[in-house]
Amino acid sequence: MVTELHRTRLVVLDMAGTTVADGGLVERAFATAAAELGVEPGSPDHAEKLAYVRATMGESKISVFRHLFGDEGLARRANSAFEKAYGELVDGGLIAPIPGAREAVEELLASGCAVVLTTGFARVTQDAILDALGWRTLVPLTLCPADAGGRGRPYPDMVLEAFLRTKAAEGVHQVAVAGDTSFDMLSGARAGAGIVAGVLTGAHANDALRSAGATHVLGSVAELPALLRGGG
Structure with a gap:
Protein backbone atom coordinates (compact mmCIF):
# COMPACT_ATOMS: atom_id res chain seq x y z
CA MET A 1 0.00 0.00 0.00
CA VAL A 2 1.28 3.48 -0.89
CA THR A 3 1.68 5.76 2.11
CA GLU A 4 0.75 9.43 1.83
CA LEU A 5 4.38 10.33 2.52
CA HIS A 6 5.64 8.46 -0.53
CA ARG A 7 2.78 9.02 -2.97
CA THR A 8 3.86 10.54 -6.28
CA ARG A 9 2.73 14.16 -6.45
CA LEU A 10 4.56 15.44 -9.54
CA VAL A 11 4.97 13.70 -12.90
CA VAL A 12 7.45 15.11 -15.42
CA LEU A 13 6.87 13.78 -18.93
CA ASP A 14 9.00 14.04 -22.05
CA MET A 15 7.18 14.91 -25.26
CA ALA A 16 8.58 13.50 -28.56
CA GLY A 17 8.77 9.72 -28.31
CA THR A 18 7.00 9.59 -24.95
CA THR A 19 3.70 11.44 -25.22
CA VAL A 20 4.06 12.47 -28.86
CA ALA A 21 4.77 10.30 -31.92
CA ASP A 22 6.68 12.32 -34.52
CA GLY A 23 7.55 9.59 -37.00
CA GLY A 24 11.26 10.37 -37.26
CA GLY A 92 2.14 19.77 -41.92
CA GLY A 93 0.29 17.43 -39.58
CA LEU A 94 3.04 14.85 -39.27
CA ILE A 95 2.73 14.29 -35.52
CA ALA A 96 0.16 12.60 -33.31
CA PRO A 97 -0.27 11.70 -29.65
CA ILE A 98 1.13 8.37 -28.48
CA PRO A 99 -1.98 6.19 -28.08
CA GLY A 100 -3.36 6.66 -24.59
CA ALA A 101 -1.01 9.55 -23.74
CA ARG A 102 -3.64 12.26 -23.34
CA GLU A 103 -5.84 9.92 -21.33
CA ALA A 104 -2.89 9.07 -19.07
CA VAL A 105 -2.17 12.75 -18.46
CA GLU A 106 -5.83 13.43 -17.69
CA GLU A 107 -5.96 10.47 -15.30
CA LEU A 108 -2.84 11.66 -13.49
CA LEU A 109 -4.26 15.16 -13.15
CA ALA A 110 -7.58 13.79 -11.88
CA SER A 111 -5.69 11.76 -9.25
CA GLY A 112 -4.20 14.95 -7.84
CA CYS A 113 -0.75 14.81 -9.44
CA ALA A 114 0.80 17.85 -11.03
CA VAL A 115 1.93 17.03 -14.58
CA VAL A 116 4.61 18.94 -16.51
CA LEU A 117 5.55 18.34 -20.16
CA THR A 118 9.22 18.87 -21.05
CA THR A 119 11.28 18.87 -24.24
CA GLY A 120 14.79 19.32 -25.58
CA PHE A 121 13.42 21.58 -28.32
CA ALA A 122 13.25 25.36 -28.21
CA ARG A 123 10.08 27.01 -26.90
CA VAL A 124 8.85 27.95 -30.38
CA THR A 125 8.95 24.30 -31.46
CA GLN A 126 7.41 23.06 -28.24
CA ASP A 127 4.54 25.50 -28.71
CA ALA A 128 4.08 24.39 -32.33
CA ILE A 129 3.73 20.78 -31.14
CA LEU A 130 1.26 21.74 -28.42
CA ASP A 131 -0.79 23.74 -30.90
CA ALA A 132 -0.78 20.95 -33.49
CA LEU A 133 -2.11 18.48 -30.93
CA GLY A 134 -4.55 20.87 -29.28
CA TRP A 135 -2.65 20.44 -26.01
CA ARG A 136 -2.10 24.09 -25.05
CA THR A 137 -4.41 23.77 -22.06
CA LEU A 138 -3.76 20.11 -21.28
CA VAL A 139 -1.37 20.90 -18.42
CA PRO A 140 -0.67 24.17 -16.57
CA LEU A 141 3.11 24.06 -17.10
CA THR A 142 5.41 23.05 -19.97
CA LEU A 143 9.18 23.50 -19.90
CA CYS A 144 12.03 23.67 -22.41
CA PRO A 145 15.76 24.05 -21.62
CA ALA A 146 15.59 27.87 -21.76
CA ASP A 147 13.04 27.79 -18.93
CA ALA A 148 15.57 26.02 -16.71
CA GLY A 149 18.58 28.27 -17.22
CA GLY A 150 19.50 26.85 -20.62
CA ARG A 151 20.61 23.37 -19.59
CA GLY A 152 18.56 20.54 -21.00
CA ARG A 153 18.94 16.81 -20.50
CA PRO A 154 20.91 14.89 -19.28
CA TYR A 155 21.13 17.60 -16.61
CA PRO A 156 18.41 17.47 -13.93
CA ASP A 157 17.50 21.14 -14.33
CA MET A 158 14.09 20.81 -16.04
CA VAL A 159 12.92 18.22 -13.51
CA LEU A 160 14.07 20.41 -10.63
CA GLU A 161 12.52 23.49 -12.25
CA ALA A 162 9.21 21.61 -12.43
CA PHE A 163 9.62 20.65 -8.76
CA LEU A 164 10.26 24.25 -7.73
CA ARG A 165 7.59 25.87 -9.88
CA THR A 166 4.72 23.52 -9.13
CA LYS A 167 5.42 23.19 -5.40
CA ALA A 168 3.41 19.98 -5.69
CA ALA A 169 5.87 17.62 -4.02
CA GLU A 170 7.40 17.75 -0.56
CA GLY A 171 10.62 16.18 -1.82
CA VAL A 172 12.09 14.78 -5.01
CA HIS A 173 11.17 11.25 -3.86
CA GLN A 174 7.57 12.24 -4.71
CA VAL A 175 8.52 13.00 -8.34
CA ALA A 176 8.11 10.57 -11.24
CA VAL A 177 9.92 11.13 -14.55
CA ALA A 178 9.04 9.33 -17.77
CA GLY A 179 10.83 9.41 -21.11
CA ASP A 180 11.97 7.34 -24.07
CA THR A 181 15.71 8.07 -24.07
CA SER A 182 18.73 7.38 -21.89
CA PHE A 183 19.12 11.14 -21.40
CA ASP A 184 15.59 11.30 -19.96
CA MET A 185 16.59 8.58 -17.51
CA LEU A 186 19.83 10.31 -16.55
CA SER A 187 17.98 13.56 -15.98
CA GLY A 188 15.44 11.92 -13.70
CA ALA A 189 18.04 9.92 -11.79
CA ARG A 190 20.25 12.97 -11.28
CA ALA A 191 17.24 14.92 -9.98
CA GLY A 192 16.65 12.19 -7.39
CA ALA A 193 13.20 11.29 -8.69
CA GLY A 194 11.53 8.43 -6.84
CA ILE A 195 10.38 6.83 -10.10
CA VAL A 196 12.30 7.06 -13.38
CA ALA A 197 10.24 5.24 -16.00
CA GLY A 198 11.48 4.45 -19.46
CA VAL A 199 8.97 3.89 -22.26
CA LEU A 200 9.51 1.78 -25.38
CA THR A 201 7.67 4.03 -27.85
CA GLY A 202 10.65 6.15 -28.85
CA ALA A 203 14.39 6.20 -29.38
CA HIS A 204 15.97 3.74 -26.96
CA ALA A 205 15.41 0.12 -25.93
CA ASN A 206 15.16 -1.57 -22.54
CA ASP A 207 18.89 -2.08 -21.92
CA ALA A 208 19.83 1.52 -22.72
CA LEU A 209 17.05 2.85 -20.49
CA ARG A 210 17.96 0.55 -17.61
CA SER A 211 21.67 1.31 -17.82
CA ALA A 212 20.92 5.04 -17.70
CA GLY A 213 18.96 4.74 -14.46
CA ALA A 214 15.41 3.63 -15.26
CA THR A 215 13.68 2.16 -12.22
CA HIS A 216 10.92 0.80 -14.48
CA VAL A 217 10.46 0.20 -18.21
CA LEU A 218 6.94 0.41 -19.63
CA GLY A 219 5.47 -0.39 -23.01
CA SER A 220 4.16 3.17 -23.20
CA VAL A 221 3.21 6.15 -21.08
CA ALA A 222 -0.36 4.82 -21.07
CA GLU A 223 0.82 2.33 -18.42
CA LEU A 224 2.16 5.02 -16.08
CA PRO A 225 -1.01 5.74 -14.07
CA ALA A 226 -1.34 2.06 -13.17
CA LEU A 227 2.32 1.95 -12.11
CA LEU A 228 1.84 4.95 -9.83
CA ARG A 229 -1.39 3.55 -8.37
CA GLY A 230 0.59 0.48 -7.41
CA GLY A 231 3.27 2.55 -5.75
CA GLY A 232 6.05 1.67 -8.20
Whole structure:
Protein backbone atom coordinates (compact mmCIF):
# COMPACT_ATOMS: atom_id res chain seq x y z
CA MET A 1 0.00 0.00 0.00
CA VAL A 2 1.28 3.48 -0.89
CA THR A 3 1.68 5.76 2.11
CA GLU A 4 0.75 9.43 1.83
CA LEU A 5 4.38 10.33 2.52
CA HIS A 6 5.64 8.46 -0.53
CA ARG A 7 2.78 9.02 -2.97
CA THR A 8 3.86 10.54 -6.28
CA ARG A 9 2.73 14.16 -6.45
CA LEU A 10 4.56 15.44 -9.54
CA VAL A 11 4.97 13.70 -12.90
CA VAL A 12 7.45 15.11 -15.42
CA LEU A 13 6.87 13.78 -18.93
CA ASP A 14 9.00 14.04 -22.05
CA MET A 15 7.18 14.91 -25.26
CA ALA A 16 8.58 13.50 -28.56
CA GLY A 17 8.77 9.72 -28.31
CA THR A 18 7.00 9.59 -24.95
CA THR A 19 3.70 11.44 -25.22
CA VAL A 20 4.06 12.47 -28.86
CA ALA A 21 4.77 10.30 -31.92
CA ASP A 22 6.68 12.32 -34.52
CA GLY A 23 7.55 9.59 -37.00
CA GLY A 24 11.26 10.37 -37.26
CA LEU A 25 10.88 14.11 -37.83
CA VAL A 26 14.05 14.80 -35.83
CA GLU A 27 16.18 13.06 -38.46
CA ARG A 28 14.37 14.81 -41.32
CA ALA A 29 14.82 18.21 -39.70
CA PHE A 30 18.47 17.42 -38.98
CA ALA A 31 19.05 16.63 -42.67
CA THR A 32 17.70 20.08 -43.58
CA ALA A 33 19.89 21.81 -40.99
CA ALA A 34 23.00 19.86 -41.99
CA ALA A 35 22.49 20.67 -45.67
CA GLU A 36 22.23 24.37 -44.83
CA LEU A 37 25.67 24.15 -43.24
CA GLY A 38 27.15 22.33 -46.22
CA VAL A 39 27.07 18.76 -44.94
CA GLU A 40 26.49 16.63 -48.03
CA PRO A 41 23.73 13.99 -47.75
CA GLY A 42 25.23 10.52 -48.13
CA SER A 43 28.72 11.66 -47.17
CA PRO A 44 30.72 10.06 -44.32
CA ASP A 45 30.47 13.35 -42.44
CA HIS A 46 26.69 13.31 -42.72
CA ALA A 47 26.52 9.67 -41.57
CA GLU A 48 28.76 10.38 -38.58
CA LYS A 49 26.73 13.41 -37.52
CA LEU A 50 23.43 11.60 -37.96
CA ALA A 51 24.71 8.72 -35.81
CA TYR A 52 25.49 11.24 -33.05
CA VAL A 53 22.02 12.78 -33.36
CA ARG A 54 20.47 9.32 -32.95
CA ALA A 55 22.68 8.49 -29.96
CA THR A 56 21.81 11.74 -28.18
CA MET A 57 18.03 11.76 -28.65
CA GLY A 58 16.53 13.61 -25.71
CA GLU A 59 19.43 16.03 -25.28
CA SER A 60 18.92 19.76 -25.78
CA LYS A 61 19.25 20.28 -29.53
CA ILE A 62 21.52 23.34 -29.26
CA SER A 63 23.91 21.22 -27.18
CA VAL A 64 23.92 18.56 -29.89
CA PHE A 65 24.77 21.12 -32.56
CA ARG A 66 27.52 22.64 -30.40
CA HIS A 67 29.14 19.22 -30.29
CA LEU A 68 28.69 18.59 -34.01
CA PHE A 69 29.89 21.94 -35.33
CA GLY A 70 32.14 23.24 -32.55
CA ASP A 71 31.71 26.91 -33.34
CA GLU A 72 28.90 28.67 -31.44
CA GLY A 73 27.81 30.65 -34.47
CA LEU A 74 27.54 27.54 -36.62
CA ALA A 75 25.73 25.70 -33.86
CA ARG A 76 23.14 28.46 -33.59
CA ARG A 77 22.68 28.53 -37.38
CA ALA A 78 22.16 24.79 -37.42
CA ASN A 79 19.78 24.92 -34.48
CA SER A 80 17.68 27.67 -36.07
CA ALA A 81 17.48 25.72 -39.34
CA PHE A 82 16.55 22.56 -37.43
CA GLU A 83 13.81 24.25 -35.41
CA LYS A 84 12.38 25.91 -38.54
CA ALA A 85 12.35 22.61 -40.46
CA TYR A 86 10.84 20.67 -37.56
CA GLY A 87 8.18 23.33 -37.02
CA GLU A 88 7.18 23.19 -40.69
CA LEU A 89 6.89 19.39 -40.53
CA VAL A 90 4.75 19.69 -37.40
CA ASP A 91 2.53 22.26 -39.09
CA GLY A 92 2.14 19.77 -41.92
CA GLY A 93 0.29 17.43 -39.58
CA LEU A 94 3.04 14.85 -39.27
CA ILE A 95 2.73 14.29 -35.52
CA ALA A 96 0.16 12.60 -33.31
CA PRO A 97 -0.27 11.70 -29.65
CA ILE A 98 1.13 8.37 -28.48
CA PRO A 99 -1.98 6.19 -28.08
CA GLY A 100 -3.36 6.66 -24.59
CA ALA A 101 -1.01 9.55 -23.74
CA ARG A 102 -3.64 12.26 -23.34
CA GLU A 103 -5.84 9.92 -21.33
CA ALA A 104 -2.89 9.07 -19.07
CA VAL A 105 -2.17 12.75 -18.46
CA GLU A 106 -5.83 13.43 -17.69
CA GLU A 107 -5.96 10.47 -15.30
CA LEU A 108 -2.84 11.66 -13.49
CA LEU A 109 -4.26 15.16 -13.15
CA ALA A 110 -7.58 13.79 -11.88
CA SER A 111 -5.69 11.76 -9.25
CA GLY A 112 -4.20 14.95 -7.84
CA CYS A 113 -0.75 14.81 -9.44
CA ALA A 114 0.80 17.85 -11.03
CA VAL A 115 1.93 17.03 -14.58
CA VAL A 116 4.61 18.94 -16.51
CA LEU A 117 5.55 18.34 -20.16
CA THR A 118 9.22 18.87 -21.05
CA THR A 119 11.28 18.87 -24.24
CA GLY A 120 14.79 19.32 -25.58
CA PHE A 121 13.42 21.58 -28.32
CA ALA A 122 13.25 25.36 -28.21
CA ARG A 123 10.08 27.01 -26.90
CA VAL A 124 8.85 27.95 -30.38
CA THR A 125 8.95 24.30 -31.46
CA GLN A 126 7.41 23.06 -28.24
CA ASP A 127 4.54 25.50 -28.71
CA ALA A 128 4.08 24.39 -32.33
CA ILE A 129 3.73 20.78 -31.14
CA LEU A 130 1.26 21.74 -28.42
CA ASP A 131 -0.79 23.74 -30.90
CA ALA A 132 -0.78 20.95 -33.49
CA LEU A 133 -2.11 18.48 -30.93
CA GLY A 134 -4.55 20.87 -29.28
CA TRP A 135 -2.65 20.44 -26.01
CA ARG A 136 -2.10 24.09 -25.05
CA THR A 137 -4.41 23.77 -22.06
CA LEU A 138 -3.76 20.11 -21.28
CA VAL A 139 -1.37 20.90 -18.42
CA PRO A 140 -0.67 24.17 -16.57
CA LEU A 141 3.11 24.06 -17.10
CA THR A 142 5.41 23.05 -19.97
CA LEU A 143 9.18 23.50 -19.90
CA CYS A 144 12.03 23.67 -22.41
CA PRO A 145 15.76 24.05 -21.62
CA ALA A 146 15.59 27.87 -21.76
CA ASP A 147 13.04 27.79 -18.93
CA ALA A 148 15.57 26.02 -16.71
CA GLY A 149 18.58 28.27 -17.22
CA GLY A 150 19.50 26.85 -20.62
CA ARG A 151 20.61 23.37 -19.59
CA GLY A 152 18.56 20.54 -21.00
CA ARG A 153 18.94 16.81 -20.50
CA PRO A 154 20.91 14.89 -19.28
CA TYR A 155 21.13 17.60 -16.61
CA PRO A 156 18.41 17.47 -13.93
CA ASP A 157 17.50 21.14 -14.33
CA MET A 158 14.09 20.81 -16.04
CA VAL A 159 12.92 18.22 -13.51
CA LEU A 160 14.07 20.41 -10.63
CA GLU A 161 12.52 23.49 -12.25
CA ALA A 162 9.21 21.61 -12.43
CA PHE A 163 9.62 20.65 -8.76
CA LEU A 164 10.26 24.25 -7.73
CA ARG A 165 7.59 25.87 -9.88
CA THR A 166 4.72 23.52 -9.13
CA LYS A 167 5.42 23.19 -5.40
CA ALA A 168 3.41 19.98 -5.69
CA ALA A 169 5.87 17.62 -4.02
CA GLU A 170 7.40 17.75 -0.56
CA GLY A 171 10.62 16.18 -1.82
CA VAL A 172 12.09 14.78 -5.01
CA HIS A 173 11.17 11.25 -3.86
CA GLN A 174 7.57 12.24 -4.71
CA VAL A 175 8.52 13.00 -8.34
CA ALA A 176 8.11 10.57 -11.24
CA VAL A 177 9.92 11.13 -14.55
CA ALA A 178 9.04 9.33 -17.77
CA GLY A 179 10.83 9.41 -21.11
CA ASP A 180 11.97 7.34 -24.07
CA THR A 181 15.71 8.07 -24.07
CA SER A 182 18.73 7.38 -21.89
CA PHE A 183 19.12 11.14 -21.40
CA ASP A 184 15.59 11.30 -19.96
CA MET A 185 16.59 8.58 -17.51
CA LEU A 186 19.83 10.31 -16.55
CA SER A 187 17.98 13.56 -15.98
CA GLY A 188 15.44 11.92 -13.70
CA ALA A 189 18.04 9.92 -11.79
CA ARG A 190 20.25 12.97 -11.28
CA ALA A 191 17.24 14.92 -9.98
CA GLY A 192 16.65 12.19 -7.39
CA ALA A 193 13.20 11.29 -8.69
CA GLY A 194 11.53 8.43 -6.84
CA ILE A 195 10.38 6.83 -10.10
CA VAL A 196 12.30 7.06 -13.38
CA ALA A 197 10.24 5.24 -16.00
CA GLY A 198 11.48 4.45 -19.46
CA VAL A 199 8.97 3.89 -22.26
CA LEU A 200 9.51 1.78 -25.38
CA THR A 201 7.67 4.03 -27.85
CA GLY A 202 10.65 6.15 -28.85
CA ALA A 203 14.39 6.20 -29.38
CA HIS A 204 15.97 3.74 -26.96
CA ALA A 205 15.41 0.12 -25.93
CA ASN A 206 15.16 -1.57 -22.54
CA ASP A 207 18.89 -2.08 -21.92
CA ALA A 208 19.83 1.52 -22.72
CA LEU A 209 17.05 2.85 -20.49
CA ARG A 210 17.96 0.55 -17.61
CA SER A 211 21.67 1.31 -17.82
CA ALA A 212 20.92 5.04 -17.70
CA GLY A 213 18.96 4.74 -14.46
CA ALA A 214 15.41 3.63 -15.26
CA THR A 215 13.68 2.16 -12.22
CA HIS A 216 10.92 0.80 -14.48
CA VAL A 217 10.46 0.20 -18.21
CA LEU A 218 6.94 0.41 -19.63
CA GLY A 219 5.47 -0.39 -23.01
CA SER A 220 4.16 3.17 -23.20
CA VAL A 221 3.21 6.15 -21.08
CA ALA A 222 -0.36 4.82 -21.07
CA GLU A 223 0.82 2.33 -18.42
CA LEU A 224 2.16 5.02 -16.08
CA PRO A 225 -1.01 5.74 -14.07
CA ALA A 226 -1.34 2.06 -13.17
CA LEU A 227 2.32 1.95 -12.11
CA LEU A 228 1.84 4.95 -9.83
CA ARG A 229 -1.39 3.55 -8.37
CA GLY A 230 0.59 0.48 -7.41
CA GLY A 231 3.27 2.55 -5.75
CA GLY A 232 6.05 1.67 -8.20
